Amino acid sequence: MCEQDFIPGEYEKSVPLGKVAWQSPSNIALVKYWGKKKNQIPANPSVSFTLKNCKTITTLEFQEKEIKGEDYDFELFFEGRKKDDFKPKIKKFFERIEQYSPFLKDFKLLIQTKNTFPHSSGIASSASGMSALALCVMSLEKKLNPGLTEDFFLKKASFLARLGSGSACRSIEGELIEWGEHASTAGSSDLFGIKYPYKLHEVFKTYQDTILLVDKGQKQVSSTLGHNLMYGHPFAEARFAQAHDNLDQLQAIFEMGNLPEFIKIVESEALTLHAMMMSSNPYFILMKPNTLEIINKIWEYRETTGVPVCFTLDAGANVHVLYPNEEKDKVLEFIKNELVVYCEKGQYICDLIGKGAEKL
Template sequence: MIKAISTPNIALIKYWGNRSNELRIPAADSLSMTLDQPSVEVTVDHADQFSVRSFEEDNTERQLTKSELSRIEQHLALTKLFFTRLEMQNAIPASIKVEIHSHIPASIGLASSAAVFSALAEAYAGLAADTRPISRKEISMIARLGSGSASRSVYGGFAAMVVRNDEAYAEQIADENHWKLHDVIIIPSRTPKEVGSTEGHALAHTSPLFQKRLDAIPRRQQECIDAILTKNFEKLQNVAEEDALDMHNVMQTSVPALTYLNDETYRILDEVDELRTDEHLEVLYTMDAGPTVHLICTEAALPKIRAYAAKQSGCHVFEAGVGKGSHLI
């Protein structure tokens, strides 16, 4: 029996659109900060037949949908194929049972799939370790087969997704001790989104703005890396916000249009912009595929950002720091 744990990440340069939907090879590079909470624990073990059980934070069992079960089973099949190409055909048992214990509250705007599939990749690598050690790069590639964003949660601190021809994997830019940033998460709505990220990725190419986005990613990616390595918050703020708004412009001009942000999102953005100007605070905003606003700030700015978030009527608030990525437990 192998047990692994992982957490979500928040992208600073967003992943949107694929070269290959089946293998989740992204259309462009991306970059994220791994969070230190909430976590997902995954246990895998030999079994007579494939099965998956999922449990919520209070240990009540959640019935997975047919689509969710299929996605996990497909990920296992792709993982076995990955090991076969490494001449490790027997690294994974013919059948396994999977148990998932999630501490991620439902619909809070954190990508639980990134935590689940990075933890699964870590566990599968643990099973295969008797054959030969599996590298972090290889674990990130296994994670990507289940969720593109999961590839980056394999690493602590700050990680970049690197796309080279038909290969895609994550690399660590800086570890979790490099820069103590915080993510104050404001959730205006916990209504499940009508179109999930997997379906949304497939629509990215229908936007007339998508190619322009792809052309801009290499510059943004390098600017983001430079900002992190030099701890230049102003530079990080400028490029992260530029990229987030650009991704949502692509979403909104896709066919059909995807509108993930709502009036509350825009209100929060305007107020944060005013707050940081008045108070000279180092805080940036970013949004994934949903109305949730992530306010990433420095230690010095945290008390005022935390106080602002607490005043948001009707919104749920969650807080995380920089985490250390997936690992065995």
């Protein structure tokens, strides 16, 4: 599919007013994307686990305007409070998707949104938030054009979400989502995420992710700035090739449930992401001392017990502890006894692999 496929024609119905609601989860990348081209196109493909508990719940109320098509008219409430400082980001999103969702200017909109996890906790709220909003926009389009197929609906929702936040396109479905053109993955696309099309071993379908909140402050460096620093980065091309190679290797790993090899790739990907940040110009370090303490404790625990627990990181200090469901009791005991001390106010979030967004 290409961008033109998502530009709508005439709508079949008129909808004077109504309300739609979706909940959409965050996700955690296993193979990271870092660096992007124009229009939110990734410089390399990525694959992610869709989470279950860390999600955004968004309601979109709409009422047809008497004078249509002039400008966007919307109010935004976050967790019950009016949030005008969030509005520029939403307006920018609407402007990016205008040719694909031109009907938005025909309605007065009320957006109410909330997270099931603490704001600024280091969870990818842009992924859950933008995917939930994109799904609401698609539900409104579905009311205007009831003939949309489910497959097209989900692809376009992912396509729109990507224009709000790149990683948001990986939050529409689950359990494993790949985004970005990759020669070895049938149907892969830079425009939207797809459900991983190959065999996935049962062990990965119930995988656990406990998120250790090392630093709950705002990001030191915006994702947009970080991605842009890959332009002219001395190691960029090697990094992009590495991502493709790791995706190739993961195909057999996902099929066979090979946890030792899974761990090698996932941890290497996390550290490579941060190596790219530390070697860019300007350079920056997002890990904190406690991030490193946790990583070393995980390595020590895995070495002494044989429990296949590992870590991954996003572009921040917090640590995602990944492990099979059958090891849950042991790993949670380890976290409580040895890792909680490195978390801000002892806080962590227990999550697991989910099936994707749900209409409410």
